Amino acid sequence: MTILVWLVFVTTNTLAADxxxxxxxxxxxxxxxxxxxxxxxxxxxxxxxxxxTGGSGEGMRVATxxxxxxxxxxxxxxxxxxxGYKNSWDDCRKTDPLPAKREKIDDLGFFRALIARFHGxxxxxxxxxxxxxxxxxxxxxxxxxxxxxxxxAGIAAVSANLPVADNSICHPSRKPVAALLMDxxxxxxxxxxxxxxxxxxxxxxxxxxSAPATADYWAKVAGYGGDPRVTGLPHRDPADPTSVTVSExxxxxxxxxxxxxxxxxxxxxxxxxxxxxxxxxxxxxxxDAPAEIWKFFAALKPNAGN
Numbered sequence: 001m002t003i004l005v006w007l008v009f010v011t012t013n014t015l016a017a018d019x020x021x022x023x024x025x026x027x028x029x030x031x032x033x034x035x036x037x038x039x040x041x042x043x044x045x046x047x048x049x050x051x052x053t054g055g056s057g058e059g060m061r062v063a064t065x066x067x068x069x070x071x072x073x074x075x076x077x078x079x080x081x082x083x084g085y086k087n088s089w090d091d092c093r094k095t096d097p098l099p100a101k102r103e104k105i106d107d108l109g110f111f112r113a114l115i116a117r118f119h120g121x122x123x124x125x126x127x128x129x130x131x132x133x134x135x136x137x138x139x140x141x142x143x144x145x146x147x148x149x150x151x152x153a154g155i156a157a158v159s160a161n162l163p164v165a166d167n168s169i170c171h172p173s174r175k176p177v178a179a180l181l182m183d184x185x186x187x188x189x190x191x192x193x194x195x196x197x198x199x200x201x202x203x204x205x206x207x208x209x210s211a212p213a214t215a216d217y218w219a220k221v222a223g224y225g226g227d228p229r230v231t232g233l234p235h236r237d238p239a240d241p242t243s244v245t246v247s248e249x250x251x252x253x254x255x256x257x258x259x260x261x262x263x264x265x266x267x268x269x270x271x272x273x274x275x276x277x278x279x280x281x282x283x284x285x286x287x288d289a290p291a292e293i294w295k296f297f298a299a300l301k302p303n304a305g306n
Contacts, residue, residue, distance in 0.1 A: 025113050026106045032082040032114060033057040035069045036122065045077040045128035045153075046118050047297065048111065050137025052159075053088055053098065053199070057081030060137070065273025067290035075298060078124060080114060084136070091139035092146065092170035093163045093197075095206035098136070107140060108148050115151070127302035132156035132180075132293050134269050135190070139163075145177040145218075146170045153303040154178035154256075156293045159190050159267045161208040162217060176222040176255040180296045182289060183211035184242075184265025186281050192261075200279070215247060215259035222255040233286050242284035258296060260287065 019034040049068055051060035061069070061081050068079040086099035090107050100107065111131070118124040129152050133141035138160030145155045147170055155177060162168075185192045189199060194210035209217075219228065228247040235243060242264040249257040262270070266281015270289045 023110070023113050023117060025110045028085065028105065030082070030085070030110050030113075031057070032080055033061065034081070034118075035061075035072055035079040037073050037076060037078070039076075040078060040122055040124075041076050042123040043125045043128075044123070045130060045297070046080055046115065046124045047072075047077055047294070048080050048082060048114075048129070048131045048133075050082065050089065050131065050133030050140050051084065051087075052133075052135030052137050055084075055087060055137070057083040060134070063134070063274050063276070064269055064290050065271040067271055067273065067288070068294070071290060071294045075294065078118060078122060080118070082110065082114065084140075089133075089136050089140035090143075091136060092143045092168045093139060093206050093208075094167050094169050095204065108144065108151070111144065111148075111151065125302065127304070128153050129303070130154050130156070130297040130300075132158070133160070134158045135160060135267065143170055145179060146172045149173055149175045149177045150303065152177065154180070154297050154300045156180040156182070156296065157214075158182045158269050158289060159184070159187055161190060161192075161194065161211050161214045164194075164207045164209055167206040167208070174221055177218065178255040178257070178296075178300050179218045180258045180260070180293055181211065181215050181218070182260040182262065182270075182292075183214075184262040184267065184281060184284075186264050187267045188279070188281055189267045211261065212259070215257060219249045219257045222249065222257055224249045224251065224254065224257070228257075228259070235286060237285045240285045242282050242286065244284055244286045256296070256300065260292070262287075 017036045072079045085105040088098035088100040090100040131141045138157035141155045197205035233244040245261045247259040268276040268283045
């Protein structure tokens with residue numbers, strides 16, 4: 001049974017609904033939280049926000065500052081916060097002993113089932129599906145782009161690099177996907193320059209390529225051969241030790257690739273609302289990641305493969 005919790009937003013004096021529900025996929029009961037604006041239009045997009053290891057749908061909503069809820073109200077889309085199997089996702093990394101990986105959980109099937117449910121129950125547009133994620137959730141978003149590009153109009157991966165070939169179980173389709181990538185140079189878990197991903201105290205997730213190499217991979221798949229357009233963003237706070245450089249690959253008829261390199265940034269989804277533990281590193285004040293991600297998604301064309 002769908003449980004609806006009605007929330008009143010005093011600032012706008014409108015009603016919206018939280019939908020907490022489960023769905024059976026491959027004999028496994030999966031759960032999710034969704035934020036549904038009161039007047040969700042027919043043909044609305046849906047945005048998946050995927051948490052990191054040990055997280056949950058509710059936790060991802062909090063860690064992104066409830067910003068996707070606000071953006072959903074303002075822009076007319078449904079924000080879906082799925083919870084991974086035993087709080088984990090079956091991403092591409094071979095050496096990562098997560099429960100979802102050990103039990104070969106069908107996360108792609110989970111997403112497809114949710115897309116079908118929201119199309120049937122809320123009239124959402126299956127050609128305008130977006131997936132963003134952080135850490136393990138970002139690795140899962142990368143798996144979607146690698147193996148099921150027809151599922152999405154675009155992805156966003158924060159704090160995650162592609163695994164090296166020897167550390168990947170995935171079979172890339174080599175089809176272009178619009179992608180936004182965001183990584184901190186001082187990330188204590190996902191190494192910006194590539195290498196071993198280690199969770200404290202000594203929990204290895206295997207080897208990954210560098211963040212720039214990850215961006216280059218998607219640019220090459222999208223058909224770009226030249227250098228990106230690189231710009232530095234304005235610095236908003238003199239007390240903020242971080243800075244942000246944006247590399248963009250854009251051309252008519254090609255999928256957009258955007259890479260945010262956050263000098264001094266940590267293993268976080270930058271936003272002005274939620275404060276991450278200090279052990280995860282610095283949060284830049286120069287960007288609001290959920291707002292940047294939605295701006296990127298909103299400009300994309302529907303996926304013609306759907």
